[in-house]
Amino acid sequence: MPRFMDVHRGMEGITEELLKQAHDADLEIQHEEGVNFEQAWADPSMGLVFCLSEAPSREAVKRIHERAGHPTDEVYEVPIIV
Amino acid sequence: MPRFMDVHRGMEGITEELLKQAHDADLEIQHEEGVNFEQAWADPSMGLVFCLSEAPSREAVKRIHERAGHPTDEVYEVPIIV
Numbered sequence: 001m002p003r004f005m006d007v008h009r010g011m012e013g014i015t016e017e018l019l020k021q022a023h024d025a026d027l028e029i030q031h032e033e034g035v036n037f038e039q040a041w042a043d044p045s046m047g048l049v050f051c052l053s054e055a056p057s058r059e060a061v062k063r064i065h066e067r068a069g070h071p072t073d074e075v076y077e078v079p080i081i082v
Numbered sequence: 083m084p085r086f087m088d089v090h091r092g093m094e095g096i097t098e099e100l101l102k103q104a105h106d107a108d109l110e111i112q113h114e115e116g117v118n119f120e121q122a123w124a125d126p127s128m129g130l131v132f133c134l135s136e137a138p139s140r141e142a143v144k145r146i147h148e149r150a151g152h153p154t155d156e157v158y159e160v161p162i163i164v
């Protein structure tokens with residue numbers, strides 16, 4: 001299954017609890033699009049969140065993030081991993 | 083040890099072999115700054131590479147990447163991981 005890295009901006013001050021809530025909101029509905037969110041990393045000072053997922057398509061990742069309340073257009077397919 | 087996500091741009095067309103070479107160049111010298119590069123993901127169509135590392139500082143990550151031949155200013159500390 002293709003793997004994706006996506007980026008969220010404007011998340012300045014995000015806490016571990018808020019990131020967990022956002023991640024859990026993805027996890028609750030991800031099966032509806034065949035997505036598997038694996039990990040998320042946040043930089044609260046720069047307001048960035050990076051999410052790694054496996055999914056059937058970029059659009060599937062976007063739809064889950066949008067429905068979970070944190071849309072992003074920055075979803076990158078990362079077929080090369082070392 | 084702090085963890086970092088960094089982003090490289092302009093990598094359109096990068097192959098698995100080229101990413102491995104770049105990653106290996108980091109691994110060869112990373113101990114000189116106490117950095118541990120853990121994983122790298124590439125999107126060859128958008129020319130993006132994401133690298134995850136543990137390091138004593140953002141500057142240590144930047145110095146290793148610069149000396150290994152692929153400098154970037156986009157090194158983000160990611161203290162929150164879920």
